[in-house]
Amino acid sequence: MPKKYWLMKSEPNEFSFDDLKLEPDSRAHWDGVRNYQARNFMRNEMKKGDLVLFYHSNCDPPGVVGIAEVAKEAYPDHTAWDPKDKHFDPKTTKDNPVWFMVEVKWKKAFKRFVSLHELKETRELKDMKVVQRGQRLSVQPVTRKEFDKVCKMGSK
DNA sequence: GCCAACGTTGGC
């Protein structure tokens, strides 16, 4: 099974790429996803070793800051069962978890931040979901070509 | 802070 490529969004004031680096072993579970499409990508398709463009959203400016790697495949997101958690979902139980998360590991910071603005101006990246108007999916697949192109932009 | 776009909910 060939490696897949992803883009994952995080709000840097909630959890930034640097925060990930500072976690023990530079890895963390990606809790709080409450969107079925994003869940399906994580639960059904993300494999250990897949590479992730780490994207900072809802900040100025938004864009890709570096690369992470899937360190553990999907398992139930326990924060959905915690009434005190921001992402508590009373519909879910341990027998019927509904929401899942993966673990990601910090891999490499870009030499240079690649802004959303730049992504939008790059012809080869015009089909990326993140540049589409109104696209809100927080976990999205990217093609290998797109992944490589963004990395290239971030490495010089 | 605004608001367009989107996903979800719930009445019918």
Add this chain to the structure above:
DNA sequence: GCCAACGTTGGC
């Protein structure tokens, strides 16, 4: 099963 109302996302 439709769709209006609502809440959220996230760029600007």
